[in-house]
Amino acid sequence: MTNQIELLFLGTGTILPSPRRSCSATLLRTHKERILVDAGAGTLLRLRENHIHPLELTYIFFTHYHPDHVSDLVPILFCLRNCSWEENEGHRLRIWGPRGLLNHLRGLEQAYGRWLQNSGEEVKFYELKRRLLDFPGFRLIWGKVIHKNESVGYRFEIAGRVICFSGDSGYCQELIRLCNQADLAVLECSHPDEHAVEGHLSPSLAGKIAEAAGVKKLILNHFYPDAERSNLVEVASKFYSGEIVLAEDGMKVSLPVPATA
Ligand SMILES: [Zn+2]
Ligand SMILES: [Zn+2]
Numbered sequence: 001m002t003n004q005i006e007l008l009f010l011g012t013g014t015i016l017p018s019p020r021r022s023c024s025a026t027l028l029r030t031h032k033e034r035i036l037v038d039a040g041a042g043t044l045l046r047l048r049e050n051h052i053h054p055l056e057l058t059y060i061f062f063t064h065y066h067p068d069h070v071s072d073l074v075p076i077l078f079c080l081r082n083c084s085w086e087e088n089e090g091h092r093l094r095i096w097g098p099r100g101l102l103n104h105l106r107g108l109e110q111a112y113g114r115w116l117q118n119s120g121e122e123v124k125f126y127e128l129k130r131r132l133l134d135f136p137g138f139r140l141i142w143g144k145v146i147h148k149n150e151s152v153g154y155r156f157e158i159a160g161r162v163i164c165f166s167g168d169s170g171y172c173q174e175l176i177r178l179c180n181q182a183d184l185a186v187l188e189c190s191h192p193d194e195h196a197v198e199g200h201l202s203p204s205l206a207g208k209i210a211e212a213a214g215v216k217k218l219i220l221n222h223f224y225p226d227a228e229r230s231n232l233v234e235v236a237s238k239f240y241s242g243e244i245v246l247a248e249d250g251m252k253v254s255l256p257v258p259a260t261a
Contacts, residue, residue, distance in 0.1 A: 005030050005161055005255045007184065007219075010046035011038075012247040014190065014224050015068040021249055022046050023068040024222055026165065026186060030158055032137050035059045037154065037165050043072035044079060046249065054079050055091055061140070062097035063167025064151040065104050070097075074108060077116040080123065093123045098142075098150040101127050128152065143178045145169035147199045153178050159257040164215070168222065170198060171205045179213035183255055186247070188222035192230035203232040207239030221247040 006029045013021025023040025027047075034056045036043070047054060054076055062070055073095075080093065095101070105125055108116055133140045139157040147168040154165045155178045162182040169175055169188060179185045187209060190200035201209070203220065210218040218240055220232055233244045245253070 003031075003257050003259075005158055005163070005257060007163065007186070007253045007255075008050060009221070009247045009249060009251045009253075010036075010050070011040050011042055012221050012223065012249050012251075014222060015041075015066075016225060018225065018228075021223065021228075023071070024063075025072070026221075027052070028156060028158075028163060030137065033058045035061065035138075035156070037061050038063055038069040038167070039072040039076060040068040041071045044075045050250065053083075055083050057093050059135075060093070060095045061154060062095075062101065063153065063165065064098065064148045065100055066148065066168065069167070070104070074112065074116065077108075077118065077123070078112075080118050081115065091122065093118075095123065095125045096128060097125075098128050098144075098152045100150045101125055141178065143174040145175055146172045155179070155182070161255050161257065163255070166201065166209075168200060170200060171209065175209050176212045179209060179215050182213065182215040184217050184219060184253065185210055185213065185215040186219045186221050189220040189227055189232055189236075190222055190224050191227050192232070193235060195226050203227075203230070203235035204239050207236035207244075210236075210240040210242065210244075215242065217243045217245065217253075219245045219247050219253065 008027040010025040011022035022042030024038040025043040026037045028035040141155040142152045145151050145153045156163045164179045164182045164185045166187045187206040188201050189206050193202040193204050196202040236244050
């Protein structure tokens with residue numbers, strides 16, 4: 001892991017239950033960081049299936065607050081509360097999200113009381129404000145996308161590589177801008193073209209975004225059952241000339257890091 005970035009797809013489905021696909025969650029791993037993008041139902045279990053303890057997480061970034069993207073925040077916080085922090089001295093988890101994160105947290109604390117509370121040093125929450133954020137070891141740029149009011153997409157710039165996440169989104173220029181020249185673009189593909197739904201992407205729209213942005217590899221993600229029954233790659237490839245991969249739970253995609261990074 002010292003010379004590569006790895007994406008581990010923990011959940012590639014939606015809220016409609018599927019034995020093969022858990023709700024949205026993707027882990028971005030570098031030699032230093034364990035960055036979770038969204039944490040829908042099943043994330044805690046999927047982490048353990050992949051031999052990752054929640055104490056290893058360093059960041060969570062939420063794209064929006066639909067339950068299929070955020071609902072495992074409750075078990076993750078409760079799990080961390082029951083972990084022995086002393087044995088993991090120096091561990092810090094920083095949880096970020098768009099506007100509404102602190103309100104969401106207040107609601108959870110009203111429902112669950114102190115059972116979700118960890119020490120303020122160990123777990124901290126932040127709402128996104130500045131569009132460009134420099135963290136130790138990576139840069140994050142976010143943009144508003146078309147789905148829920150607060151919905152955002154993310155562009156991570158790490159060690160000379162660019163990895164983008166649409167979250168849930170319809171077709172929009174902001175997503176093309178975020179994905180510009182990305183090494184990997186993880187775009188949602190909720191439904192096939194014939195059942196396209198406003199505020200979500202279909203394979204042709206995801207292909208158009210990837211082509212317009214000049215991304216090097218397109219990973220389609222977040223499939224409702226009708227999308228699973230459709231030939232998404234064939235449709236997307238009519239609009240995008242690069243490599244297309246369908247995400248699966250447990251799938252890993254690695255990017256080598258340039259030697260100088
Ligand atoms: Zn959503
Ligand atoms: Zn969703």
